[in-house]
Amino acid sequence: MALYEGIALIQEKQAVVLDLGTDYTKFGFTGEAAPRCIVRSEFWSAAERRVRRLHDYATPDELYDNLVHMLHLLYFRHVLVNPKERKVVVVESLLTPTLFRETLAKVLFTHYEVSGVIWADSPRLCALTLGTPAALVINIGAKEAEVAAVVHSCVVLQALVAQPLGAHAVHAELARLLDEDNGATLDLPDDVIEDIKVKTCFVSPLERALQWGSESPPRAARSVRYSCGARGSVTVTGRARELAAEPLFARDHELASLPDAVLQSLARCPRDARRALAANVVLAGGGAALPGLRARLAAELRRLRAQPPYAERLHVDEFRFHEPPGHGNALAWLGGAVLGASDAGAARALAREQYAREPRLRDWVCLLDNTPPHHPHRAYLDI
Amino acid sequence: MAYLTQPDYVKYICSCGQLKPITSLYFCRHCLKIRCGFCICHEVDSHYCANCLENMPSSEARLKKNRCSSCFDCPSCFHTLSTRATTQQRQVLQDPAAGGDTKVESKQPKKMYYLSCFNCRWTSRDVGIPDQPVASGGWPERTNPHAARVNQLIDYYKAIAQQEKQEKIERERKKFNIRGKYITLTDKTGLTGAMARNIAGLPSSESSSSAIANFVPSVATAEVDELPEDIFTKEVNLNQITSMPQRLASPDWQPVSVSRLHPLAKLLSVKRSQRCRACDHNLTKPEYNPGSIKFKIELLAYYHVPEVKIISHEPVKPGEKTALFLKLTNPTGHEMQLRLLQPEDIPPPEEKEEPKSIDKSLERSLVLEKDTTAFKAIERQPNISATSRVTSPGVTLTLAQRDDAAEYDDDAQHDTNDIILWRKSNKLGVRLELDTSAEAVGGSPARALVALQYSYRNTVPPAPSAAACRDHTLYTTLLLDLGTVSSN
Numbered sequence: 042m043a044l045y046e047g048i049a050l051i052q053e054k055q056a057v058v059l060d061l062g063t064d065y066t067k068f069g070f071t072g073e074a075a076p077r078c079i080v081r082s083e084f085w086s087a088a089e090r091r092v093r094r095l096h097d098y099a100t101p102d103e104l105y106d107n108l109v110h111m112l113h114l115l116y117f118r119h120v121l122v123n124p125k126e127r128k129v130v131v132v133e134s135l136l137t138p139t140l141f142r143e144t145l146a147k148v149l150f151t152h153y154e155v156s157g158v159i160w161a162d163s164p165r166l167c168a169l170t171l172g173t174p175a176a177l178v179i180n181i182g183a184k185e186a187e188v189a190a191v192v193h194s195c196v197v198l199q200a201l202v203a204q205p206l207g208a209h210a211v212h213a214e215l216a217r218l219l220d221e222d223n224g225a226t227l228d229l230p231d232d233v234i235e236d237i238k239v240k241t242c243f244v245s246p247l248e249r250a251l252q253w254g255s256e257s258p259p260r261a262a263r264s265v266r267y268s269c270g271a272r273g274s275v276t277v278t279g280r281a282r283e284l285a286a287e288p289l290f291a292r293d294h295e296l297a298s299l300p301d302a303v304l305q306s307l308a309r310c311p312r313d314a315r316r317a318l319a320a321n322v323v324l325a326g327g328g329a330a331l332p333g334l335r336a337r338l339a340a341e342l343r344r345l346r347a348q349p350p351y352a353e354r355l356h357v358d359e360f361r362f363h364e365p366p367g368h369g370n371a372l373a374w375l376g377g378a379v380l381g382a383s384d385a386g387a388a389r390a391l392a393r394e395q396y397a398r399e400p401r402l403r404d405w406v407c408l409l410d411n412t413p414p415h416h417p418h419r420a421y422l423d424i
Numbered sequence: 425m426a427y428l429t430q431p432d433y434v435k436y437i438c439s440c441g442q443l444k445p446i447t448s449l450y451f452c453r454h455c456l457k458i459r460c461g462f463c464i465c466h467e468v469d470s471h472y473c474a475n476c477l478e479n480m481p482s483s484e485a486r487l488k489k490n491r492c493s494s495c496f497d498c499p500s501c502f503h504t505l506s507t508r509a510t511t512q513q514r515q516v517l518q519d520p521a522a523g524g525d526t527k528v529e530s531k532q533p534k535k536m537y538y539l540s541c542f543n544c545r546w547t548s549r550d551v552g553i554p555d556q557p558v559a560s561g562g563w564p565e566r567t568n569p570h571a572a573r574v575n576q577l578i579d580y581y582k583a584i585a586q587q588e589k590q591e592k593i594e595r596e597r598k599k600f601n602i603r604g605k606y607i608t609l610t611d612k613t614g615l616t617g618a619m620a621r622n623i624a625g626l627p628s629s630e631s632s633s634s635a636i637a638n639f640v641p642s643v644a645t646a647e648v649d650e651l652p653e654d655i656f657t658k659e660v661n662l663n664q665i666t667s668m669p670q671r672l673a674s675p676d677w678q679p680v681s682v683s684r685l686h687p688l689a690k691l692l693s694v695k696r697s698q699r700c701r702a703c704d705h706n707l708t709k710p711e712y713n714p715g716s717i718k719f720k721i722e723l724l725a726y727y728h729v730p731e732v733k734i735i736s737h738e739p740v741k742p743g744e745k746t747a748l749f750l751k752l753t754n755p756t757g758h759e760m761q762l763r764l765l766q767p768e769d770i771p772p773p774e775e776k777e778e779p780k781s782i783d784k785s786l787e788r789s790l791v792l793e794k795d796t797t798a799f800k801a802i803e804r805q806p807n808i809s810a811t812s813r814v815t816s817p818g819v820t821l822t823l824a825q826r827d828d829a830a831e832y833d834d835d836a837q838h839d840t841n842d843i844i845l846w847r848k849s850n851k852l853g854v855r856l857e858l859d860t861s862a863e864a865v866g867g868s869p870a871r872a873l874v875a876l877q878y879s880y881r882n883t884v885p886p887a888p889s890a891a892a893c894r895d896h897t898l899y900t901t902l903l904l905d906l907g908t909v910s911s912n
C-alpha cells in the first residue's frame with residue numbers, strides 16, 4: 042500500500058516534460074519552475090545537409106525520423122539524461138493531429154524505450170498553474186490561437202474555439218507592412234521578421250486602433266532603422282510597429298477575431314460557469330508576449346460584450362486576468378512540470394508494458410474514451 | 425567513401441534499412457551485422473565541461489542542473505566568457521575600538537575579478553554584477569522568481585492526490601466492512617493509516633489537508649498593464665532590447681532588456697556510449713578522461729567491413745553497358761574473400777527463432793528485458809531505386825590483410841586480368857561493367873546497386889557454451905551514386 046508506493050517514488054527517475062511546439066520546443070524536468078531549454082523545433086539533417094523543421098513532413102516515416110532526430114538533440118545535447126526507463130509528460134494541444142500523437146508514442150516507446158508517457162492537454166495544464174476551479178485559457182501559439190474553458194480540471198469541449206491567429210499571422214502582416222513601407226519585396230527570412238517583431242512591435246490600444254481606421258490617423262510612433270547585415274537596412278515605420286498585430290483583432294462578417302473567439306467560447310459554456318470563467322482569464326503561448334496585447338484584448342472584450350450578438354446571450358459583467366507563475370511561452374510546460382511532480386500525474390501514465398500490449402492512445406474524440414462508464418452505449422464499446 | 429563537404433557517393437544499407445556512408449556505420453561483432461546511429465541505443469556515459477575539460481559525476485551534474493560551476497557563456501553572443509583581474513585599491517577602515525585610539529587607514533591592493541567577453545565586449549560590470557574576490561565561482565546564483573509559487577502548487581496537488589487516494593481507501597474499507605465485517609489488515613497489525621504514512625516518510629494526512637487549506641489560488645485582477653505612455657514618442661534603441669535567442673538562453677528569466685542579461689553558466693556536454701539494440705553489447709564506449717578522444721570500445725564498420733570507393737566511371741547511358749572502376753579495401757587483419765553479387769542473390773537471413781504467434785512473442789518480450797521487438801519496430805524497407813546494376817564478374821577476389829608496413833611500398837603488383845586493374849597490399853582496383861536499364865530518363869540521378877559477399881573472421885573469444893565458429897560469410901548491399909544519367 043502506501044508504504045511500497047513511497048519507496049517506488051524515491052527510486053523513480055525524475056520525469057521529463059516535453060512540449061513540441063510548431064516553432065519552439067520546451068523541454069525540462071518535472072518539479073522545476075522553468076524548462077531547461079527552449080529551442081527552435083528544428084535540427085540539422087546530415088543526410089540532406091540542411092536544417093529541417095520538425096513539423097515539416099510528408100509521410101509517417103519522415104515524421105518518425107524527424108522526431109527521432111529532435112528527441113536525440115533534446116536528450117543528449119540539452120537535458121543530458123538517458124531517455125530509457127524514464128517517464129515523459131507530453132504537453133499537447135487538443136487539436137494535435139492523430140498521426141503526430143501516434144508517431145510520437147511509437148518513437149518514445151519503441152525507439153527511446155521510455156517507461157511511461159503522460160499525455161496532457163495544454164488548456165488543462167495552463168489552468169493547473171493557477172489553482173482556480175475555473176479558467177478561460179487563451180493560448181496564442183505559432184499557428185493558432187486556441188480558446189478553451191477549463192472547469193474543475195475538465196475542458197469544456199464544445200467551447201473549444203481555434204482560429205489561425207497565432208504568431209505567424211502577425212509575422213505575415215509585419216512582412217506585408219514592411220514591404221509596403223520600404224517600397225520593395227524584401228522577402229526577409231522568418232527569424233529576421235521575428236526579431237523585428239520582438240524588438241519593435243506592440244499592440245496599439247483600442248482608441249488608437251479605431252483612429253487608425255478612421256479619416257484622421259493618429260501620429261505614428263517613431264520609426265526604427267533595422268539593419269539586416271548584408272541585406273542593408275530596413276525602415277520599420279511606426280505604423281508597421283503598431284499595426285502588425287491588428288490581424289488578431291480584425292473583425293469581418295464571420296466574427297473570426299481573437300476577442301470574438303473568446304466570447305464565442307464563453308457563449309458555448311454552461312451558463313452557470315460563464316461568470317467564473319470570465320473572471321479567470323489567462324493568456325498563454327509565445328504569441329501572447331507582445332506588449333499591449335493583454336490590455337487591448339481586455340478592452341476589446343469589454344467593448345464587444347455589450348454588442349450583438351453577445352449582449353443578450355452572455356450576461357458576463359466582468360473580465361479579470363491572471364498573472365500566471367511563469368512566462369507565457371512555457372506556461373503549458375510549467376503545468377506539465379507541476380502535474381508530473383504530483384502523484385496524480387504518475388497515476389495517469391500510459392506504461393510501456395500497456396502500450397506494448399495494446400498500442401492505442403486515449404483520445405477525446407474517440408467514443409471508446411469519452412463515453413461515461415454508466416452510459417447505455419458503454420456496453421457496446423467494451424469488447 | 426565519405427567526404428566532409430561533398431555528398432556521400434557510396435552508401436551502405438544498414439541492417440535497419442537506413443542508407444549511410446561507411447564512416448557513420450557500426451559493426452556489431454556479436455550479431456555480425458551493420459548498425460547505424462538510427463538503430464542503436466545511445467546512452468549518456470559521463471558529463472564533462474567542454475571548456476575546462478573537467479569531469480563531473482552524474483549525481484553532481486544533476487544537482488548543478490548540468491551546468492559547470494566555473495565556466496560561463498556570454499549572454500549576449502554566447503561566446504565563452506573570460507575572467508579578467510583588476511587590482512583595486514581597497515580602503516580598509518579599521519575599527520577604532522580594536523585598533524586603538526587613532527583611526528588607521530591602510531591602503532591594500534586587492535585583486536578583484538569580473539567576466540568579460542572577448543567577442544562582443546560584454547562584461548559582467550555592464551549589468552551591475554559586483555566584482556568577485558575569487559577567480560572562479562562565487563558568482564551570484566539566481567533562483568527562478570516563481571520557484572516558491574511553483575513549489576506551493578506542487579505541494580497542493582500532491583496533497584489533493586494524497587487525499588483522493590485516502591478517500592478511495594476509506595471507501596474500499598467501508599465496502600469491505602459492510603460485507604464481511606472482517607478486521608482490515610491495518611487494524612489487525614495495529615498499524616493505522618497515519619502511522620503507515622509516517623513510516624513511509626510521507627506527510628501525514630493532517631499536513632496534507634493543511635496544504636490544501638492554506639493554498640491560495642491565483643487571484644485575477646480587472647486591471648491590466650497598459651502600454652507605457654512614452655512608447656509612441658520614445659526612440660527605440662535596438663541595442664537595448666534582447667533578441668529571441670538571448671531571451672530563450674535563460675528560460676527562467678527571459679530578460680527583455682539588455683541590462684538584465686546575466687552570465688550563463690556553461691552547459692555540460694556528455695560522452696555517449698552506444699549499444700546494439702539486438703544483443704545489448706557496447707558498440708562504442710569512450711574513455712572517461714574528457715580530454716581524450718579515444719574509445720575503449722570502438723566497433724566501427726570502417727574497421728570491419730570492406731570499403732568501396734568509386735575511382736571513376738563512364739557516363740551512364742540508358743540501355744547501355746558502361747565501365748565502372750572501383751577500389752576495394754580490406755580493413756581487417758585477416759585475408760578476405762570477396763564476391764560481387766546482385767542484391768537479390770543474398771540469401772535471406774536464417775531465422776534462429778521458430779515462428780511464434782504474435783501474442784506469445786509479445787508476452788515473452790514483456791517478461792524478458794531484452795526484447796528484439798523494439799529493434800524490429802525500427803526496421804524498415806530501404807528506400808532504394810537504382811537505374812543501373814553492376815554485372816557480377818562471377819569470380820572470388822582475394823584481398824590481403826591490412827599491413828601498415830606495406831603502406832610504404834610504392835609499386836603496385838600487376839597480376840592484372842580482365843577484372844583486376846591493380847593490387848596493392850590490402851587494396852584492389854577492379855574494372856566492372858555497369859548495366860543501365862533502358863527506361864532510365866536522361867538527367868535523372870544515376871544509381872547502381874551492388875551486393876558484396878565477404879568472409880569475416882570473428883576475433884571475439886567465443887562464449888564457452890557457443891559453438892566456436894570463427895569464419896563467417898557476410899553480405900552487405902551498397903548504393904553507388906554515379907551522377908546523372910546522360911541524355912544522349
Ligand SMILES: [Zn+2]
Pocket residue numbers: 438439440441442458459460461462463464
Ligand atoms: Zn541502422
Ligand SMILES: [Zn+2]
Pocket residue numbers: 473474475476477478492493494495690
Ligand atoms: Zn567548465
Ligand SMILES: [Zn+2]
Pocket residue numbers: 498499500501502503541542543544545546
Ligand atoms: Zn559576447
Ligand SMILES: [Zn+2]
Pocket residue numbers: 452453454455456700701702703704705
Ligand atoms: Zn548486436
